[in-house]
Each structure stands twice: as C-alpha cells, then as structure tokens.
Amino acid sequence: MTMNVPLRREDVNDMSSVHIGQTVMPKGPARVEIGLSAAIVSVSRDEPLIMCVPTDADGETVDALPSGPFSPLEHRTLDAGLRAWVADQTDLDLGYVEQLYTFGDRGRHAQPFDQTPHTVSIGYLALTRKPVDADDSASEGAVWRSWYDFFPWEDWRQGKPSLLTDEIEPRLIEWASRVDTEPKAFRTVSRLERVRMAFGFDGGAWDEERVLDRYELLYDAGLVHEARRDGREVSLTWGALPKFGTPMLFDHRRIFATAIGRLRGKLKYRPVIFEMMRDEFTLFELQKTVEAILGPHLHKQNFRRLVESAGLVEPTGDVRAKTGGRPAKLYRFRRDVLIERPAPGVRVKPGRA
Amino acid sequence: MTMNVPLRREDVNDMSSVHIGQTVMPKGPARVEIGLSAAIVSVSRDEPLIMCVPTDADGETVDALPSGPFSPLEHRTLDAGLRAWVADQTDLDLGYVEQLYTFGDRGRHAQPFDQTPHTVSIGYLALTRKPVDADDSASEGAVWRSWYDFFPWEDWRQGKPSLLTDEIEPRLIEWASRVDTEPKAFRTVSRLERVRMAFGFDGGAWDEERVLDRYELLYDAGLVHEARRDGREVSLTWGALPKFGTPMLFDHRRIFATAIGRLRGKLKYRPVIFEMMRDEFTLFELQKTVEAILGPHLHKQNFRRLVESAGLVEPTGDVRAKTGGRPAKLYRFRRDVLIERPAPGVRVKPGRA
DNA sequence: TGAATAATGCTCGAATTGAGTATATCGAGC
DNA sequence: GCTCGATATACTCAATTCGAGCATTATTCA
Numbered sequence: 017m018t019m020n021v022p023l024r025r026e027d028v029n030d031m032s033s034v035h036i037g038q039t040v041m042p043k044g045p046a047r048v049e050i051g052l053s054a055a056i057v058s059v060s061r062d063e064p065l066i067m068c069v070p071t072d073a074d075g076e077t078v079d080a081l082p083s084g085p086f087s088p089l090e091h092r093t094l095d096a097g098l099r100a101w102v103a104d105q106t107d108l109d110l111g112y113v114e115q116l117y118t119f120g121d122r123g124r125h126a127q128p129f130d131q132t133p134h135t136v137s138i139g140y141l142a143l144t145r146k147p148v149d150a151d152d153s154a155s156e157g158a159v160w161r162s163w164y165d166f167f168p169w170e171d172w173r174q175g176k177p178s179l180l181t182d183e184i185e186p187r188l189i190e191w192a193s194r195v196d197t198e199p200k201a202f203r204t205v206s207r208l209e210r211v212r213m214a215f216g217f218d219g220g221a222w223d224e225e226r227v228l229d230r231y232e233l234l235y236d237a238g239l240v241h242e243a244r245r246d247g248r249e250v251s252l253t254w255g256a257l258p259k260f261g262t263p264m265l266f267d268h269r270r271i272f273a274t275a276i277g278r279l280r281g282k283l284k285y286r287p288v289i290f291e292m293m294r295d296e297f298t299l300f301e302l303q304k305t306v307e308a309i310l311g312p313h314l315h316k317q318n319f320r321r322l323v324e325s326a327g328l329v330e331p332t333g334d335v336r337a338k339t340g341g342r343p344a345k346l347y348r349f350r351r352d353v354l355i356e357r358p359a360p361g362v363r364v365k366p367g368r369a
Numbered sequence: 370m371t372m373n374v375p376l377r378r379e380d381v382n383d384m385s386s387v388h389i390g391q392t393v394m395p396k397g398p399a400r401v402e403i404g405l406s407a408a409i410v411s412v413s414r415d416e417p418l419i420m421c422v423p424t425d426a427d428g429e430t431v432d433a434l435p436s437g438p439f440s441p442l443e444h445r446t447l448d449a450g451l452r453a454w455v456a457d458q459t460d461l462d463l464g465y466v467e468q469l470y471t472f473g474d475r476g477r478h479a480q481p482f483d484q485t486p487h488t489v490s491i492g493y494l495a496l497t498r499k500p501v502d503a504d505d506s507a508s509e510g511a512v513w514r515s516w517y518d519f520f521p522w523e524d525w526r527q528g529k530p531s532l533l534t535d536e537i538e539p540r541l542i543e544w545a546s547r548v549d550t551e552p553k554a555f556r557t558v559s560r561l562e563r564v565r566m567a568f569g570f571d572g573g574a575w576d577e578e579r580v581l582d583r584y585e586l587l588y589d590a591g592l593v594h595e596a597r598r599d600g601r602e603v604s605l606t607w608g609a610l611p612k613f614g615t616p617m618l619f620d621h622r623r624i625f626a627t628a629i630g631r632l633r634g635k636l637k638y639r640p641v642i643f644e645m646m647r648d649e650f651t652l653f654e655l656q657k658t659v660e661a662i663l664g665p666h667l668h669k670q671n672f673r674r675l676v677e678s679a680g681l682v683e684p685t686g687d688v689r690a691k692t693g694g695r696p697a698k699l700y701r702f703r704r705d706v707l708i709e710r711p712a713p714g715v716r717v718k719p720g721r722a
Numbered sequence: 723t724g725a726a727t728a729a730t731g732c733t734c735g736a737a738t739t740g741a742g743t744a745t746a747t748c749g750a751g752c
Numbered sequence: 753g754c755t756c757g758a759t760a761t762a763c764t765c766a767a768t769t770c771g772a773g774c775a776t777t778a779t780t781c782a
Contacts, residue, residue, distance in 0.1 A: 047441075048401055048402070048403055048439065048441060049401070050401055050403075050473075050489060086401065086473070086489075088400075088401060088473075088475070088487035092474070092475060093473055093474045093475075094471065094472075094473035094474075094489070095473075115470060115471060117468060118447065118468065118471045118491055119447075120403075120439070120441075120446055120447035120448075120450075121445070121446045121447075122441070122445060122446075134441035136403060136439070136447070138471055298729085299729085299730095300728080300729075315770095315771070315772070315773095316729090316730095317730080317731080317732090317772085317773085318770075318771065318772080320729090320730080321770095322770095337779075337780095338779090338780080339727085339728060339729075339779080339780095340726090340727055340728060340779085340780075341726080341727040341728025341729060341777095341778075341779055341780075342727080342728050342729040342730075342777060342778035342779050343728090343729080343778070343779065344728080344729055344730090345729085345730085651760085652760090652761095653759085653760075668739095668740070668741070669760090669761095670741085670742085670761080670762085670763095671739075671740065671741080673760095673761080674739095675739090690748075690749095691748090691749085692748080692758090692759060692760075693748085693749080693757095693758055693759055694747075694748060694749085694757080694758040694759025694760060695746060695747040695748050695758085695759055695760040695761075696747070696748065696759090696760075697759080697760055697761090698760085698761085723782100724781100724782090725780105725781090725782085726779105726780085726781085726782100727778100727779080727780080727781100728777100728778085728779080728780100729776100729777080729778080729779095730775100730776080730777070730778095731774105731775075731776070731777090732773105732774085732775075732776090733772105733773085733774080733775095734771105734772090734773090734774105735770105735771095735772095736769100736770080736771080736772100737768105737769080737770070737771090738767105738768080738769070738770085739766100739767080739768070739769085740765105740766090740767080740768090741764105741765090741766095741767105742763105742764085742765085742766105743762100743763080743764075743765100744761100744762075744763070744764095745760100745761080745762070745763090746759100746760075746761070746762085747758100747759085747760080747761095748757105748758085748759080748760095749756100749757090749758090750755100750756090750757090750758105751754100751755090751756085751757105752753100752754085752755085752756105
C-alpha cells in the first residue's frame with residue numbers, strides 16, 4: 017500500500033496547492049464565490065406559487081429568486097446563510113428548507129468568464145404557507161408569481177398544453193436531428209433519446225418529475241431566453257422565437273426547475289405537502305394542493321382513502337361549512353406517521369431471511 | 370412594486386459586496402474553497418465496496434475518499450473537476466456519477482477555524498464495475514474496502530447487528546435523555562424523536578435509507594471518532610468508547626453515509642444497479658448485488674418476476690454453467706426501459722381528468 | 723320545498739404482491 | 753447410467769391494493 021503525501025496547507029490564503037493524491041496542482045488565482053438561492057414555494061387558491069424578487073439587470077427588470085453570496089464569516093452554515101438572505105429580501109421566516117443541487121458550470125451567469133470570480137450556485141427548495149391572502153407583494157418588492165408563468169409547458173391542468181405540440185415539439189425534433197456539435201465526453205445518449213425521455217415522445221410517458229431535464233433540453237436547444245442571453249448558438253432557421261416562459265436572472269430558472277421536480281417527487285414519499293397547508297384543512301383542500309403541484313386530477317374518493325388509510329391525517333372534530341354543499345370534515349396532519357412509517361412508498365421490500 | 374439596486378460587481382477579486390436585495394453586505398476577506406469528494410461504489414463477491422485512498426494525517430493513516438479542490442481555471446465543471454481528481458488518484462474511469470450534497474458547516478474538517486479558508490464540501494456518488502478481481506489495490510495506493518468496515522451498524526445481512534442492541538442503543542437513549550445543549554433554532558424535534566425516527570425505536574421501523582440520519586446522530590452524540598476529533602463534547606460517563614466503525618478523513622464518512630442512503634433509495638426507482646453489473650449476468654447474481662446494497666434477503670421467485678415483468682432485462686440466449694445446479698440463463702439490461710417507463714415505482718398516480 | 727352542489731360511503735373487478743409448491747437440469751459419486 | 757444434492761426456473765393461490773364507478777348524506781339557494 018503506497019502512502020500519500022501528508023496533508024497540509026502551504027498557503028492559507030490561496031487555493032490549496034496540496035491534496036490527497038500524489039500529484040500537486042499548480043497554484044492559481046482561481047477565486048470561487050458561492051451563491052445561495054431559494055426557490056420558495058407555496059400554494060394559494062389552487063395555484064402553485066414562487067417567490068420572486070424583481071431585479072434590475074442591464075436596464076431591464078428580471079425576476080430573481082431570493083439569493084445572496086455565502087459569507088463564511090457571517091454565516092455559520094450554508095443553511096443559515098440562505099435563511100439570512102431570504103429574511104433580508106422577503107421578510108419570510110422559512111420553515112422547511114431542503115438543499116437541491118450545486119451548479120458550477122461556467123457561462124450560466126451572463127458574465128464575462130475571466131474577470132469575475134467563478135460563481136458556484138447552491139439551490140434550495142423552501143416550502144411555506146402563504147402568509148396573507150393579499151394577492152401579490154410579500155414585502156419590499158418580493159412578489160408571488162405562478163409557477164407556470166415560468167414553465168408554461170409544465171401546466172397540464174387543462175390537459176396537454178398546446179404550446180408543447182405547436183411550438184416546442186417540432187423545434188426540438190428539428191434540433192435533435194441536427195448534428196451534435198458539443199463534445200459528448202460521457203453518457204452516450206443521443207439528442208433524440210434525451211428528447212424522448214424528457215418529453216415522452218413516441219412510446220415514452222410524460223414524467224412530471226423531469227422538469228429539470230426538460231428545461232435543460234430547451235436551454236441546450238437554444239429555445240429559452242437564458243440560452244440566448246448566455247450566448248449559446250441558436251438555429252438560424254427559427255425566426256423570432258417566443259420566450260417560452262418568463263426568463264429569470266442568472267441560472268435561477270434552472271434552480272427553480274430543479275425545485276419543482278424535486279417537490280413533485282418528494283410529495284410521493286414524504287409528507288412535505290403539509291408544510292404548505294394550514295393547521296386545519298379539508299381533504300379536498302389537501303387534494304387540490306397536491307394537484308396544483310403534480311398536475312393532473314386525482315380520483316377524489318381514492319385520494320381520501322389513500323390519505324386516511326395511510327394514517328397521514330386525523331379528524332379534528334370540526335367541520336367547514338359553506339363548501340357549496342355538504343360541510344367537510346376538518347383534518348390535521350398526524351405527526352406520528354413520521355415515526356411509524358419509514359417512507360410511505362418503498363419499492364423492493366425485504367422478505368424473510 | 371419596489372425596484373431593487375442594480376446588480377453589479379464592485380470588486381471582482383473579493384467576495385461580492387452587492388446583492389439582489391436592498392441591503393449591502395459588509396465586505397470581508399472571507400475566502401471559500403470547494404472540495405470535491407467521490408464515494409465510488411462497487412460490488413464484488415456479494416460485498417459492497419468503497420474506494421479509499423489511505424492518507425497520512427497527523428502521523429496516522431486515515432482512509433479518505435478520492436478528492437481534491439475545485440479549480441475553476443482548470444475544471445470546466447464541478448463534474449469535470451471530480452473526474453479529474455478521481456482519475457488522478459485511482460486510475461478509474463468513472464461512468465455513472467451523481468452529485469449528492471454540499472456540506473458547509475464549520476468544524477467538520479479538523480482544522481482551526483480562522484486561519485484556513487473555509488471549505489465547502491461537495492460529495493458525489495459514483496458507481497462502477499469492479500475492474501479486476503485482484504482483491505484490493507486498484508492502483509497507486511487506492512484500495513477497495515467493505516462498506517461495513519465504516520458502518521457496521523448498517524450491516525443487517527445476518528440480522529440485526531448486536532452492536533446496535535448492545536452498544537449503540539443504550540448510549541443513544543442515555544444521550545437523548547440528557548438536556549439539549551445546542552440551540553435548536555429550527556425544527557422542533559427532540560433528541561428522542563430523532564433517535565426513534567433514525568434507528569426505528571419503539572414503534573418505528575428500520576429504514577435502510579436513513580444512513581446519513583443515523584451517522585449524524587452518532588456524530589452529535591459524540592459516538593463516532595470524528596466527533597471527538599472535531600472537538601465535540603462527549604459524555605464523561607462513557608469510559609473508553611469503541612470506535613463504532615473505521616473513521617475517515619475530514620467529513621468523508623458523512624459523504625459516504627449520504628452515498629449509501631442515496632444509492633439504497635435510488636435503486637428502487639431507477640435502474641442504477643446495472644451500472645455495477647457486467648454486461649451479462651444471471652438473475653441471481655443481480656439479486657445478490659441488490660441484496661449486498663439493501664441488506665436483507667429478497668424472495669427469489671418474486672424478485673425474478675419483478676425484474677422480468679418490469680422489462681428491465683432481456684435474455685441473451687446464453688446460459689451460465691457451473692452454478693452448482695441447473696445452468697442459469699444470462700440476461701442483459703434493456704436500455705429501452707429508460708424511455709418506456711417514467712420511473713418504475715411512482716406513488717400517487719394521476720387519474721383521469 | 724326541491725334542485726344544485728359537495729362531501730362522504732360503499733362495492734367490485736383488475737392488478738399486484740407475498741409466499742409457497744412443483745419441475746427442470748446440471749455435477750458428482752457410485 | 754442412475755441417484756442424490758444443489759440450484760434454476762415455472763406455476764399456483766390467497767391476500768391486499770388499486771382504479772373506477774355508483775349511492776347516500778348534508779348543506780345552500782332559489
């Protein structure tokens with residue numbers, strides 16, 4: 017067994033020049049900055065919402081996610097840093113927060129490459145009950161917007177959006193059939209295969225969780241505005257393109273896409289939906305909230321059977337009148353399920369030894 | 370709608386002093402370094418393996434994960450940086466790589482707080498087929514080790530490990546019943562509840578995916594060696610403590626724990642297991658590989674029914690003789706499932722509109 | 723009072739799952 | 753070549769879950 021060089025720091029103020037292996041990296045002035053961004057999500061009136069901070073960039077107003085740089089001197093943890101920025105920009109006090117992903121590719125920040133420090137971007141998902149019902153401004157300029165302003169192709173509440181059939185699919189197919197220009201170092205998946213998997217073309221099913229895959233594909237194909245902003249080449253055969261959803265600052269729409277996908281997935285095996293419900297709710301309100309996030313309609317009777325038999329909720333004893341019909345029983349979340357069930361929904365279950 | 374300050378950079382060589390909100394952060398010399406670490410996993414002879422790089426730290430040999438700092442000038446993406454470090458330290462050419470989590474808390478690196486740059490650590494999971502069968506050294510000092518050297522309490526292949534009942538559980542209960550010293554800013558979950566959820570005490574079930582929860586709990590309770598190394602207080606009533614698994618450098622065991630949990634979960638809804646199989650395999654070999662990762666035994670006949678009916682594999686036509694009995698048919702992975710099925714195993718399925 | 727509107731309750735066949743039994747095919751030893 | 757032990761593979765069956773529809777109950781509003 018070979019022993020490696022001892023681990024030590026030669027210059028504490030620069031990028032480490034010693035590491036665990038045997039070769040030594042050349043030093044460089046490489047400076048890294050860490051950006052923290054929160055996709056804060058809520059549901060109100062059956063509409064899924066995202067918290068946005070309108071921001072001025074190059075003279076235009078663009079929506080941004082609440083965000084700021086991580087400052088290790090002031091923030092004890094990444095999480096704390098994020099909460100501080102959010103509190104600062106929105107006056108919201110976050111409850112449930114979950115880290116999503118760390119993005120580090122160059123060129124996604126609409127900045128010149130070599131003069132600014134490289135930004136690595138950590139995205140978070142936060143769930144919250146929408147505080148009041150004043151229908152937009154949350155505080156000092158932060159506003160709630162509908163998810164589907166930014167991702168119209170994800171809105172299947174009225175069935176498959178015509179935007180997909182009419183605008184997106186033909187262009188994606190055209191793009192997929194063009195020659196692949198980027199070097200495909202790893203993952204030998206053709207453009208067409210990517211499109212088929214993400215958008216469920218022939219034989220494929222639409223997977224509501226693949227929000228990021230779809231956004232990235234649209235980015236790579238030059239169909240979303242951010243791609244053009246970042247200077248990606250775009251097919252000349254496409255004339256003036258529609259915007260395909262409202263753009264966002266930097267890579268914020270990418271983080272947002274990650275958030276939607278993660279939330280849609282997580283809903284199915286962890287009781288996170290209750291982070292967005294008030295203390296008391298009817299089963300139909302619960303269903304509507306789930307549907308706002310997942311999309312298509314669920315069978316009402318089966319939904320209540322599922323939720324009740326899974327022990328996720330318990331009746332409070334009260335009822336809500338004025339539902340337009342028979343009053344609905346009120347329920348609350350049963351915190352104990354967290355301990356009882358490992359995760360409502362496991363795949364391969366262990367048998368007996 | 371309030372407009373925020375325009376976004377710009379005042380000093381490109383320091384932490385940003387402008388951000389999206391309205392207040393301006395004081396500048397600081399806060400320097401951040403990004404560490405990339407890979408938990409490279411494989412299975413051989415029904416034993417789950419992790420790739421380790423023995424490293425000298427403070428005169429002792431400690432196992433580390435293949436890792437190194439992210440250098441934006443040399444690495445185009447985080448992913449590329451990780452692959453470079455792994456290639457450098459192990460001679461492995463990674464296929465499947467998945468980002469796990471970014472850890473940023475202070476004090477997990479066994480380094481003085483204020484003199485070194487703060488390290489933010491991005492962990493990755495990589496799956497690979499074990500190249501040869503030479504039973505350890507992979508190259509230049511890198512070695513394969515069993516998972517359970519590091520996480521003996523996760524090894525349920527022979528039933529519940531006595532280490533849990535005899536050593537861990539009593540100490541955890543003792544710890545949980547002591548007063549909570551840390552500030553519990555968010556998440557009002559008591560120590561006891563955490564222990565019950567993670568380790569499946571009374572009424573709780575053992576969830577094989579909660580590997581990180583369990584490790585973190587042992588860390589917080591001061592039961593794993595890294596906690597003592599990082600200077601966490603430990604109960605004085607516990608005399609000499611066993612090590613509770615082999616320690617690792619820095620926060621590498623934490624990353625490793627994240628990797629195991631993620632892999633155990635992902636196996637159930639994505640065909641990642643095939644990343645660790647050879648091109649041709651028998652169904653029983655496949656089952657043994659799954660069991661090595663998940664733990665308990667699966668019902669043989671039902672396992673094959675599940676795998677076959679899900680369309681995950683197709684017979685090659687060949688058979689493997691010398692199984693000790695009837696020859697076993699050989700199968701290969703059916704790549705098409707990736708397109709056909711969204712994700713084998715969804716929870717709440719959409720009904721009809 | 724009676725329609726309209728929801729909430730809630732119940733049923734039933736199809737599909738999935740857990741677990742067991744039965745049969746096939748090899749190698750080794752006689 | 754036949755039998756035994758071992759393993760792979762095939763088939764069966766009951767219990768449970770799931771998808772979908774019909775039926776009943778409790779309100780509001782005209």
